[in-house]
Amino acid sequence: xxxxxxxxxxxxxxxxxxxxxxxxxxxxxxxxxxxxxxxxxxxxxxxxxxxxxxxxxxxxxxxxxxxxxxxxxxxxxxxxxxxxxxxxxxxxxxxxxx
Numbered sequence: 393x394x395x396x397x398x399x400x401x402x403x404x405x406x407x408x409x410x411x412x413x414x415x416x417x418x419x420x421x422x423x424x425x426x427x428x429x430x431x432x433x434x435x436x437x438x439x440x441x442x443x444x445x446x447x448x449x450x451x452x453x454x455x456x457x458x459x460x461x462x463x464x465x466x467x468x469x470x471x472x473x474x475x476x477x478x479x480x481x482x483x484x485x486x487x488x489x490x
């Protein structure tokens with residue numbers, strides 16, 4: 393179910409990648425129940441970045457996305473991902489940016 397949701401999102405994307413920061417949207421797309429994470433959806437893959445507190449639960453809950461656990465800041469880790477560096481145009485949830 394969650395993989396299909398991500399695939400449907402990809403079909404509608406008008407950019408190379410989408411950065412999902414709203415936890416409700418991340419849960420809908422991947423099944424992740426934690427309250428700290430960022431989901432990067434590209435044309436080829438989806439990657440959820442979270443911190444070590446959620447390692448066990450994310451491995452149990454997440455479907456359709458690779459999981460990256462970081463002790464650094466989540467956004468700091470996002471910009472170091474190889475697939476992120478290749479992106480020339482990314483979208484994000486405007487309502488959730490602070």
